[in-house]
Amino acid sequence: xxxxxxxxxxxxxxxxxxxxxxxxxxxxxxxxxxxxxxxxxxxxxxxxxxxxxxxxxxxxxxxxxxxxxxxxxxxxxxxxxxxxxxxxxxxxxxxxxxxxxxxxxxxxxxxxxxxxxxxxxxxxxxxxx
Amino acid sequence: xxxxxxxxxxxxxxxxxxxxxxxxxxxxxxxxxxxxxxxxxxxxxxxxxxxxxxxxxxxxxxxxxxxxxxxxxxxxxxxxxxxxxxxxxxxxxxxxxxxxxxxxxxxxxxxxxxxxxxxxxxxxxxxxxxxxxxxxxxxxxxxxxxxxxxxxxxxxxxxxxxxxxxxxxxxxxxxxxxxxxxxxx
Numbered sequence: 482x483x484x485x486x487x488x489x490x491x492x493x494x495x496x497x498x499x500x501x502x503x504x505x506x507x508x509x510x511x512x513x514x515x516x517x518x519x520x521x522x523x524x525x526x527x528x529x530x531x532x533x534x535x536x537x538x539x540x541x542x543x544x545x546x547x548x549x550x551x552x553x554x555x556x557x558x559x560x561x562x563x564x565x566x567x568x569x570x571x572x573x574x575x576x577x578x579x580x581x582x583x584x585x586x587x588x589x590x591x592x593x594x595x596x597x598x599x600x601x602x603x604x605x606x607x608x609x610x
Numbered sequence: 611x612x613x614x615x616x617x618x619x620x621x622x623x624x625x626x627x628x629x630x631x632x633x634x635x636x637x638x639x640x641x642x643x644x645x646x647x648x649x650x651x652x653x654x655x656x657x658x659x660x661x662x663x664x665x666x667x668x669x670x671x672x673x674x675x676x677x678x679x680x681x682x683x684x685x686x687x688x689x690x691x692x693x694x695x696x697x698x699x700x701x702x703x704x705x706x707x708x709x710x711x712x713x714x715x716x717x718x719x720x721x722x723x724x725x726x727x728x729x730x731x732x733x734x735x736x737x738x739x740x741x742x743x744x745x746x747x748x749x750x751x752x753x754x755x756x757x758x759x760x761x762x763x764x765x766x767x768x769x770x771x772x773x774x775x776x777x778x779x780x781x782x783x784x785x786x787x788x789x790x791x792x793x794x795x
Binding site for chain 2: 495503517523524525530531538
């Protein structure tokens with residue numbers, strides 16, 4: 482149902498008269514009001530709320546584990562990329578002749594963290610409502 | 611509202627019993643909305659579960675711009691509507707009332723002519739023939755005691771449209787009772 486459902490085509494007077502009839506006027510309307518005020522018998526068991534909690538927290542744990550998994554995967558990719566880039570930036574390191582520069586290491590660490598954070602973000606549960 | 615904040619914080623921290631308290635507080639309202647929408651107890655129960663799990667996932671984005679009850683009922687409403695749409699059940703079928711408002715006011719008061727329990731059963735039967743949306747709005751207004759603006763927040767419909775649904779739904783029920791005098795003793 483959307484807000485553009487058939488627009489109101491009801492006069493204020495008709496609404497007021499019916500409202501009054503529901504509370505104190507017409508016997509049939511009063512009967513309808515009585516029945517509408519009856520609760521339908523509930524069908525939810527006593528343990529419904531507990532079961533939902535179990536499932537909800539279970540889903541929550543799964544969300545966290547999924548996030549951790551994605552983070553690790555991204556971290557692995559990040560390490561491979563950073564090592565490759567680092568090697569390109571410091572050609573000597575390829576042959577083990579000289580270590581990577583400080584800038585290279587900084588680049589590697591920041592890049593790895595950035596890509597891992599992307600993995601965490603990627604798995605963030607989306608709001609549904 | 612402060613209670614809502616504490617409860618939401620507890621749930622987000624994963625405190626034992628918090629989610630259960632949240633569900634207990636709102637499960638009956640959600641179930642009634644879903645039952646009135648679907649007309650089926652089993653479906654309403656399954657959808658109620660879905661609504662609460664969805665609410666749990668969306669809770670981090672809850673901004674307290676409405677009460678937790680209104681917010682949760684809105685989720686149940688949208689879960690129910692999606693279910694009806696999936697099953698291609700018409701959400702809304704306006705009863706042709708024409709100028710029935712005047713007729714209704716002039717009509718004979720039949721309530722006194724009917725046996726009490728039979729009349730109530732007849733109203734319940736008539737209620738089940740209404741469109742799901744009308745039936746649910748009537749429940750929200752008459753049983754849940756929700757105000758028109760609250761119903762509007764839950765359903766996203768303008769207040770005028772809600773009034774129109776309520777008016778036509780009640781009128782349709784009345785007309786059905788008048789049309790079927792077989793319950794008269």
